[in-house]
Amino acid sequence: MSTLDIVLHGLMSRYKERVPDVPAIIDAMIDEKIINNGDEIENDHIAFRTMGVEHLGIQSLEKIFLHYGYTKRDYYFFPEKKLDAYWYAPPSNEYPRIFISELRVKDLSEQAQQIIKSYTNEVTSDPVDAIDLDNGEAVDKFLHSSLWRTPTLADFKTLSAESEYAAWVIYNRYYLNHFTISVHNLKDGYNTVALFNEFLKKKGFKLNNAGGEIKTSPDNNLLQSSTVARMIEANFANNETQSISGSYVEFAERRVLPQFKDLPANEIKREHRREGFEANNADKIFESTYSTQTGR
Numbered sequence: 001m002s003t004l005d006i007v008l009h010g011l012m013s014r015y016k017e018r019v020p021d022v023p024a025i026i027d028a029m030i031d032e033k034i035i036n037n038g039d040e041i042e043n044d045h046i047a048f049r050t051m052g053v054e055h056l057g058i059q060s061l062e063k064i065f066l067h068y069g070y071t072k073r074d075y076y077f078f079p080e081k082k083l084d085a086y087w088y089a090p091p092s093n094e095y096p097r098i099f100i101s102e103l104r105v106k107d108l109s110e111q112a113q114q115i116i117k118s119y120t121n122e123v124t125s126d127p128v129d130a131i132d133l134d135n136g137e138a139v140d141k142f143l144h145s146s147l148w149r150t151p152t153l154a155d156f157k158t159l160s161a162e163s164e165y166a167a168w169v170i171y172n173r174y175y176l177n178h179f180t181i182s183v184h185n186l187k188d189g190y191n192t193v194a195l196f197n198e199f200l201k202k203k204g205f206k207l208n209n210a211g212g213e214i215k216t217s218p219d220n221n222l223l224q225s226s227t228v229a230r231m232i233e234a235n236f237a238n239n240e241t242q243s244i245s246g247s248y249v250e251f252a253e254r255r256v257l258p259q260f261k262d263l264p265a266n267e268i269k270r271e272h273r274r275e276g277f278e279a280n281n282a283d284k285i286f287e288s289t290y291s292t293q294t295g296r
């Protein structure tokens with residue numbers, strides 16, 4: 001296993017434990033004979049959320065993946081949610097793309113900024129600089145350990161009222177936000193987001209319906225959908241507990257680009273399909289952890 005394999009494996013194993021929909025969807029796919037038991041699922045991309053403050057944020061977390069050969073690609077801006085994001089292309093096609101977003105903390109109210117900084121100020125230098133990136137176990141440990149003290153429920157609630165993204169990151173940190181099942185290479189009957197959504201709903205999974213269940217790019221070549229995040233029992237400071245949003249699962253269909261439409265199906269590879277992301281799709285997918293969706 002390469003170092004990148006170790007890191008991705010560690011992320012996925014925590015994620016599967018935290019998000020019961022992941023094993024449940026895989027089991028449902030086996031049940032429906034969409035895949036065989038033990039088959040790899042094509043992972044379109046994984047996503048992280050970060051705090052845009054000194055020593056942290058995209059510029060810190062991205063160092064890990066740049067070190068493993070990922071390439072930084074397009075920038076996206078979400079004015080209403082006060083977020084910036086980039087996507088990263090993998091070193092080779094068997095690895096997922098990565099989407100990293102960051103909260104524009106300086107755009108929040110004075111009170112929210114103060115709460116966030118009371119935690120993130122515990123980080124006084126870029127923590128990624130202190131780890132040996134060639135040591136997969138060290139990176140895995142870093143991604144799943146806390147950089148700041150356990151938040152109080154009161155702070156979590158105050159942040160939530162202004163930015164549900166801020167509250168999510170204060171508690172969930174670098175836990176994987178989602179992985180994404182590529183549907184376009186699945187068998188007929190399940191190889192579009194529209195068909196796959198029908199299958200998911202038949203099996204009882206709840207889909208994010210912000211802006212409609214299917215998020216479609218203006219070129220019609222990137223279609224996405226996602227489950228609504230499951231609630232997790234969170235342990236706050238002073239032994240307070242509360243059920244809060246954890247992570248979710250996404251589904252993506254990347255259509256073959258017009259210039260490759262005549263290629264025989266068995267010659268179609270990743271490079272022949274729509275690349276990148278789409279700000280308007282993403283804007284609605286973020287809401288998979290928002291109470292407007294989890295409270296439905």
Ligand code: OOG
Pocket residue numbers: 047048049099101177224250277278281282283285286287288
């Ligand atoms: C990321 C939402 C955006 C996509 O594929 O466009 C996204 C998040 O919820 O952190 O995943």
Ligand code: NI
Pocket residue numbers: 045047099178180250285
């Ligand atoms: Ni995504």
